[in-house]
Amino acid sequence: MSGQGFSVYVGNAPFQTSEEEIGNFFSNVGNVTNVRIVYDRETGRPRGFAFVEFADEAGAQKAVQELNGAEFNGRQLRVNLANNKSRRIINHSPKLASIFTKKVKKLTPEDDGSQKIWKFICWNVAGLRACVKKNDFKEILNEEPDIVFLGETKCKEWPPEIEENFKASLDYANCFHDYAKTLVISTEKNGGYAGVGMFSKTAPLKIHKGIGDPEFDSAGRLIIAEFSKFFFIGSYVPNSGAKLVNLEKRGRWEKLLTEKMKEMNEKKPVIYGGDLNVAHNEIDLKNPESNRNKTAGFTDQERGWFTDMLNMGFTDTFRQMHPESKKYSFWSYLANSREKDVGWRLDYYVVSNRIMKNVKRSDIMTDVKGIGNAAYQTTEQELGDYFSSVGQVTNVKIVCDRETGRPRGFAFVEFADEASAQKACEQLNGADFNGRQLRVNLASK
Template identity: 80%
Template sequence: MSKRKTPATPSTEAPKLASIFTKKPKTQIPSDDGNQKSWKFVCWNVAGLRACVKKSDFSEVLAEQPDIVFLGETKCKEWPPEVEETFKDYSKTLVVSTEKNGGYAGVGLLSKCAPLKIHKGIGDPDFDSAGRLIIAEYSQFYFMGAYVPNSGAKLVNLEKRGKWEKLLTDKLREMNEKKPVIYGGDLNVAHNEIDLKNPESNRNKTAGFTDQERGWFGEMLEIGFTDSFRKLHPESKKYSFWSYLANSREKDVGWRLDYFVVSDRIMDNVKKSDIMSAVKGSDHAPIVMQLDL
């Protein structure tokens, strides 16, 4: 009578070893060590990040080789896969609105080196529920990115907007005493007549061009800040926002609502501050700034 062979126990070692070699290594994001001297920033109100990635592959943004990318009005609860892949070498922080199940406002920060600290919000629940602001501390500066509240149709939110501006200016003053500040994003104001196509028909009638909003912006500059684009391009009529109505973009009937505002003491270090007007994907164009410290 022949011996019955015991079935061999399947080995689990090979699959384990195979998984080690097939698993993609996780990208290591370097920390800010204070040695970097030149920084490139891009801010873009994407008007809904999931919609934007269907229209744009961010190639024009990446061509600038930005160190920090701030995205406003993201309207999403998590990063779309396209952004995860495109910016795989960046640290990522998303500030999600608690309104409309995350599909409202919101901002995000992408950074080639990890900030020392991240702070979310302006410190008031009236605004922080919308996820409008992020502050990243680096060795040599603070970066603050914002999607500023709109004063609304018929200026119904103008008083609330004033509350935001007071909180914002106080925060800028506090940070500026410690380190230089770069403040960027959709600031929802055309500061001067040169900053929109039709100043007379919009003055004190349209959100973004009231005496109050323009005054608040001016008061913010007076505490030690400079509008970098206007400083470098004092006579330029260039816009960053165009309504989707009446072929406004094709006719260049626009507004300059997006800014890089910097501490006065580093303005001379700003080598470039411009609007990437040709980039499509949103009703806003990205803005770009280079700072050499």
Template identity: 50%
Template sequence: MPNAKRKSTRTKEDNGESKAKKVKTTSEAESAVAEKVADDIATETNFSPTEKKTSDGRSSNLKLSAWNVGGLRAWMKKDCLSYITQEDADIYILQETKIPNDKVPKEAKVEGYYTYWNASTEKAGYAGLALYSKEKPINVTYGIGVEKHDKEGRVIVAEYEKYYVVGAYIPNSGRKLVRLEYRQEWDTDFLTFIKDLDSKKPVIFCGDLNVAHLEIDLKNPKSNKNKTAGFTDQERDGFTKLLDEGFTDTFRHLYPETEEMYSFWTYMGNCRAKNVGWRLDYFVLSNRLLTNLCESTMRTKVMGSDHCPIICELAM
């Protein structure tokens, strides 16, 4: 490094100009990313309603979408709101919005949708959800009624005539599994909550559940088992218990042996291009709604976050 100790000859004006150029370059990079995301969304091949039908031959008339957006502001800068108009779902659940309720930009509203927001009251820029709905729900509630959980802004519930929609961003057990014990407490309390809802009306439950349930649900199960958040025995058993109480993982119900279908890829190591991923995002139905199920899948081509959107289509 022959020039490592060379004294800088830049003036304050030079530094200011350099900073301006850097800002401009960052803006141009963001614009390029937004254009790329918009192109990816526009070229997604199958936003139209599924041609698949229920087991008794009924066509879909209700489409839902869930997406962990990894921060609403950054997501919007990538022109990802265009996904909402392109997909044309009846209901969207966005997770990890990371924005206080009173800071939601007016641009986040989309014509034709009622919008509802739940944010963390404990930490700014943490967790959070949004619900977009073409039909105005009968009622919308926030949280599961347990204060230590609800302060993190992780659940939003919309009640409709025939069903509940529950959007959730389930706690991550953290690096070195520091929150695994808390995650187990969450799973127990959430199961009690969702069973209570199910006793009143059937439930459509969706979001980033932060668990890869089966070995088929991640690329490298052996190296991650009981070492990495999302693939411990405790987390997987918690999800199994929920399913055993009268609920079904819709994707695995339709595609029990399909491999290498993921909804999350870390930004490190070019994992998305290599499809080294995890299936962490789910649509879960009360079992009595399974006769209404037409399709459940992932929009793996849609960029804009380290997760992709997932969709579920039902004949209601």
């Protein structure tokens, strides 16, 4: 048994969580001395609730005040004082208790993030299911990141194969369930559009999904995670679209986000990462002149919005540390763009100015060639928006390789009538789309 303490009841706990993970989460509000997940005696399965014991009553009270209703690994916790404030917790697993005590019993400056060096990785996977089926995710895990943010996940749940990626990576054979996991699902296209996800070694104090506006939140583009010393924002920013049809919508997104960032920055430093869909300066893309104000991501408006954000007290970490580097994070799948290094830098880490001095490294992992890095970011929706300028589009299909899941560089667009299909060939064959010249022909039946 543990010594005298004050415990809280934790209801609606995730079934796959561990006592250590719960302890880490609750230790943000007080000195946790013990944790017990309650199991069914017959089946041995978790019953969905636990008890957390604190060294003092203040810690228990604070847990109820701050963590009741908080999101933890995708579930909203119910936290109340246990019936007997001085109840003692019996831990039926000495092995688990020793591991828990070693890591959680008392936070050190490193544990709470004040001296700890965090490693963040953001990756637009352009479809998480295809990525994990090829074990591409293990390359990221081999970097031993503290936080992994994934953009354009396009899935309604974590693919079962993702655990195999953990097992295949170095020194990560048994840690899948030790990560706090957050998945934001798009309600569009049955979950097969946009979406973002996050893994974190340290459970966030709070998780907020979305930007707070239904216009954008249906696509599942944003995660805000609060930690003891900082906020982390992971985002897959809306593309302004072919012929810049979504530029005004993009402007509304930028206004909402910068307001949130300003508010958070007044409370704690902010770390903002992900696919931000903008090449801020000419050095950030191979062909600035041919794309200026023609292609999404390199308009005066988008670049100006990014500048406005930086002027509020933020720094582009990569450009600060590599002022002359021409390094890209995105290449079209057309015309051997990657091999020729005809690319764009669309992925960023932006931090509050006051913590830039703490950044040790900011780089682009060009050696990782998973689905997200090799695939062009054009979606079927964007192609549909583009071709709808000449007629009513009823269906779009980007053709992908069956084995690799990678786009093969062509697509089919279906119209409601033959006249629109003919018009597409006449007006859009040879047209510039996201920096590439399209070849448009009638499909043979």
